[in-house]
Amino acid sequence: MSDIAFLRATKLLKLYRDRELSPVEATEAALHQIELYNSCVNAYVLVDAEQALAQARESEERHRTGKSRGRLDGVPVSIKDLILTRGWPTLRGSRLIDPDQEWYEDAPVAARLREHGAVLLGKTTTPEYGWKGVTESPLTGSTVNPWDPTRTAGGSSGGSAAAVTLGMGPLSVGTDGGGSVRIPAAFCGIVGLKPTYGRVPLWPASPFGTLSHAGPMGSTVADAALMLNVLAEPDVRDWTSLPPEDVDYVDALEGGVEGLRVAFSPDLGYVSVQPEVREAVRAAVRVFEDMGAKVEQRDPGFQDPLEIFNIHWYAGAANALRAYSEKVRKMMDPGLIEIANEGAEYSVLEYLEAVGRRSELAIHMGRFHAEYDLLLTPTVPIPAFEAGREVPAGSPHRRWTSWTPFTYPFNLTQQPAASVPCGFTSAGLPVGLQIVGAKYADALVLRAAHAYQTANPLTDRRPS
Secondary structure (H helix, E strand, O other), rough: HHHHHHOOOHHHHHHOOOOOOOOHHHHHHHHHHHHHHHHOOEEEEEOOHHHHHHHHHHHHHHOOOOOOOOOOOOEEEEEEEEOOOOOOOOOOOOOOOOOOOOOOOHHHHHHHHHOOOEEEEEEOOOOOHHHOOOEEEEEEEEOOOOOOOEOOOOOOOOOHHHHHHHHOEEEEEEOOOOOHHOOOHHOOEEEEEEOOOOOOOOOOOOHHHHOOOOEEOOHHHHHHHHHHHHOOOOOOOOOOOOOOOOOOOHHHOOOOOOOOEEEEEOOOOOOOOOOHHHHHHHHHHHHHHHOOOOEEEEEOOOOOHHHHHHHHHHHHHHHOOOOOHHHOOOOOOOEEEHHHHHHHOHHHHHHHHHHHHHHHHHHHHHHHHHOEEEEEEEOOOOOOOOOOOOOOOOOOOOOOHHHHHOOOOHHHOOOOOEEEEEEEEOOEEEEEEEEEOOOOOHHHHHHHHHHHHHHHOOOOOOOO
């Protein structure tokens, strides 16, 4: 059963078509993995086995009669618990949301998954309101790393990453406001894509505004591309979403990287990178050179935009919590309260200045990508650290952004960025390579990630 659980989505669909496996068997395998390991890692906050098996039986019948529906018919999928899903509570890692109310509407991504026949397994864990780069909350506790349960899975989509890593469904939907898809993908050794802002419709709008993206998480780039085809379909409820591209992201994976102009920045010019991470990423860059890419070591040439990010992020937290009294706030994550209180102190002029500086950064990166098709960096400068902490032990900093300097700049610029596994430390912890493209170049980022993963798969290695 575990062998079935670790089959990728693209393989499952082929086996369904060839009548060699049924969606019921795949769903049972995913549920079996959840039963075995969820208590160890805390990946799921809700599992609906009865509904999942009912959907799997319906899919099995469609495949039997040659009437399969959509691109994911029968594929087991999980959804981060920030995303509204009809019939299930969406608690956002918070004790303040009443689960006993009518949950009658799907967010766009949940609606698209249903329309394409996906089997919905349940909701994955998130920190409260998805506010930080590790996954722990007053409601659900800490989500740990499948490769070493004493360490964090990263966040805020840590539940999704842990679930995919352990075969608890081959695909999951995460959200990314400052690295929340890419950070746990790197820490758990899977693929995560933050698409161009607006590529995947979001509703309700995130309190963190235009920093927040939704994106696919899976064990392979091909699976992520398959899921993006579904998630990127339009929805009128998101007025900021992009018009659909005339592209099939799976078909666009082919073509390799030969001749592409690729910049490699080992540290963005200002980041301290752990030696084993640095070496794993440099080895990945050499693979790009071997595949024919024209690689040049070049920093993108901007200063750390942490202050710009913090003003946007903290103001978003203040907006999310503005209706809560001081008494109620005592039930929430103290770190979230701290940043919300700081965000409430910003003036309108301070916020607008940060908006202007953000625009300048985005224009700068637009000019950079006129010279380079892609930018390669580490995803995270360190491997996964002790669970239950916002920052590594001994860090002089208090906030999660101190150890995620490679991810949040590209939320500010709204560019597509993927994390793909590129190696392991001597302690057996995964390392991620970040591939960043120009705005709207989602297909190219996926193509490059697929070329790299084909050359250096790392997909046959699983946590013990």
